[in-house]
Every structure is written in C-alpha cells, then in structure tokens.
Amino acid sequence: MPHDLGDGGAAAGLRALLDRSIDDRELESAFEGIDAAQLLLVVDACNSGQALDSEERRRGPLNTKGLAQLAYEKGMYVLTAAQSYQQAVASNALGHGYLTYALAEGLTTASADRAPADGRIQLREWLNYATERVPQLRRPAASEKRGELVQEPAARPPGSDAQTPRVYYRREDDAPDFIVGTVN
Numbered sequence: 001m002p003h004d005l006g007d008g009g010a011a012a013g014l015r016a017l018l019d020r021s022i023d024d025r026e027l028e029s030a031f032e033g034i035d036a037a038q039l040l041l042v043v044d045a046c047n048s049g050q051a052l053d054s055e056e057r058r059r060g061p062l063n064t065k066g067l068a069q070l071a072y073e074k075g076m077y078v079l080t081a082a083q084s085y086q087q088a089v090a091s092n093a094l095g096h097g098y099l100t101y102a103l104a105e106g107l108t109t110a111s112a113d114r115a116p117a118d119g120r121i122q123l124r125e126w127l128n129y130a131t132e133r134v135p136q137l138r139r140p141a142a143s144e145k146r147g148e149l150v151q152e153p154a155a156r157p158p159g160s161d162a163q164t165p166r167v168y169y170r171r172e173d174d175a176p177d178f179i180v181g182t183v184n
Contacts, residue, residue: 031070038075038178040123044099046087048080049166071168077178078168079127081134089163091137099165102133110183123178127167135162 031039043051070076081088081099090097103126106112112121112129 028070031074031076034074036074038077038123040077040079040178042079042081042099042103044081044088044097046082047084048082048088049084049086051080052078052166052168053084076168077123077127079130080166082163083166086163098134098137098163099130101137102130105133106130107181110181112181113183119183120177120179121181121183123180124169126180131165131167135164 031041071078079099081097088097088099091101094101106126106129107121110121111133112126113119114125114129
C-alpha cells in the first residue's frame with residue numbers, strides 16, 4: 001500500500017483500497033523495465049516482513065514466480081522495516097521511522113563501513129548495519145520530549161518485540177560490489 005492511501009483505508013471500502021494499492025504484477029512490470037545489474041527494494045511499512053514470506057522457499061521475495069525470477073536475474077535485494085508480525089516504528093523527534101534513520105546514519109556517520117572498513121560502504125554492509133541498528137533504537141517517554149536518541153544494548157532477548165528488519169539477498173559472493181557510499 002502506498003503512503004498516500006489515505007486515512008479512510010478499509011473504511012473507504014475494498015474497491016477503493018484495491019484501486020490505490022500496488023499489486024505484485026505492477027511491481028514486476030516496473031522492475032522488468034529497469035536495465036540494471038542489481039536492484040534494491042526497501043519496504044518501510046508495518047508487517048512488511050510478509051513481503052519475504054513465501055509458500056514455497058524457491059519462489060523468493062514477494063511470493064510470486066515472476067518477481068522471484070526478476071530477483072534472480074537482476075540480483076534484487078529486498079529490505080523490509082519489520083518482521084511479518086511487527087510494527088514499523090516512527091519517531092516524532094526523528095521526523096521519520098527508525099529504518100530510515102538507521103539507513104541515513106549508516107551513510108552519514110560512516111557507521112556502516114565495517115567489513116572491511118575500507119572507506120567504501122557496500123550495499124550488504126549498509127543493509128546489515130540497518131538490520132542491527134533498528135532494534136537498538138528506543139525512545140523512552142522522558143527522553144523523547146527532549147528529542148534525545150537513547151540507544152539500548154545491542155543484545156536483545158529472543159522473542160523480543162523490538163522492530164527487526166529483514167533482508168533478502170539473492171546473489172551470493174559472486175555479485176559485483178554495489179557501493180552505496182564512501183567515507184571521507
């Protein structure tokens with residue numbers, strides 16, 4: 001569902017919801033025409049991990065044969081803001097969601113340049129940074145009023161309800177470097 005679906009949502013009726021939503025065939029059609037060796041799709045939405053759930057493991061992301069084939073051919077990466085059962089949390093103090101914050105932080109502070117720390121931020125480093133960083137971000141009520149960002153310890157107990165992004169990598173180590181930023 002696009003961000004501008006509207007507050008009416010389900011109350012507006014199923015027809016309105018279907019008319020304004022984006023289905024898998026539209027995504028497939030949009031990606032098919034892109035002449036690129038690799039693609040990144042970021043789904044920053046509640047329950048977005050469902051995009052990576054599949055009835056058949058070989059189908060790949062978005063549970064459709066066509067998109068799975070495109071993911072293979074184009075070397076598609078998919079990053080979702082949360083697991084299939086989790087909310088994607090936004091913060092008034094940050095002005096956007098935790099996933100967006102973590103992605104921007106990884107590039108602007110060079111925090112994502114890790115393995116190896118070579119002055120280049122590769123896509124996998126960046127996505128791995130975001131998936132690790134998002135669960136660490138928290139805003140206790142008192143701190144949020146002051147606009148301070150409070151970081152929890154990296155270790156989270158199993159079964160934790162902390163928002164945890166999911167990432168899908170189609171190509172293995174043979175994929176060429178996909179550089180998303182450099183460190184000055």
